Amino acid sequence: LVKNGIQTDRYKFNDRIRKEYRSKLGLEDKIVIGHIGRFTKQKNHKFMVDIFEQIHKKNPNTVLLLIGVGELFDEIKCYVKNKNLDESIIFFGATTEVPQLLQAMDCFLFPSLYEGLPVAGVEVQAAGLPIVMSDTITREVDIAELATYVSLEESADKWADIVLEECKRKIDRKSKASIVKKAGFDIKETTDMLTTLYITESEK
DSSP: OOOOOBOHHHHSOOHHHHHHHHHHTTOTTSEEEEEEOOSSGGGTHHHHHHHHHHHHHHOTTEEEEEEOOOTTHHHHHHHHHHTTOTTTEEEEESOSOHHHHHHHOSEEEEOOSOOSSOHHHHHHHHTTOOEEEETTSOGGGOOSSOEEEEOTTSOHHHHHHHHHHHHTOOOOGGGHHHHHHHTTOBHHHHHHHHHHHHHHHHTO
């Protein structure tokens, strides 16, 4: 079994980077709910916005940070505008700064309709973020005791309560990258494993 490794050191929590990016985004005093993913039906962005609508009603000091692009990007922007949430939802678009932006978040929202083993879920946990995800996603992705699974049959209101509770969790974020690494999701270890495998097979 070859795991889909990431550069765990790039995602390790760094308080300096967190403060820098929250300042850049003007989010110093906000609770930041985040998501990374293409704007496709699979990622369930409309339900995500519905959840955030309830979160924002319960706590107006919240912001939803959406990273990514895709065919439903404009449709979701219109959906947000119609709900009068455009002042509280940031459409960040495509970026190479995912590791840094994860530092700025307080919780990751992941209500996908379906997934395999999502790499984003691994990256999020390496950054030490609690992640609230649909129970359609494999339990194998819970590698750092940061995942909370919720049924898509539950209401947006119920999801909102769970997300806000997760935002309050006291987590040693710096320790989680090493846990992800020990679980076999580090790209260097994956590369070394494959190299050894190829050399061994070629010598037969």
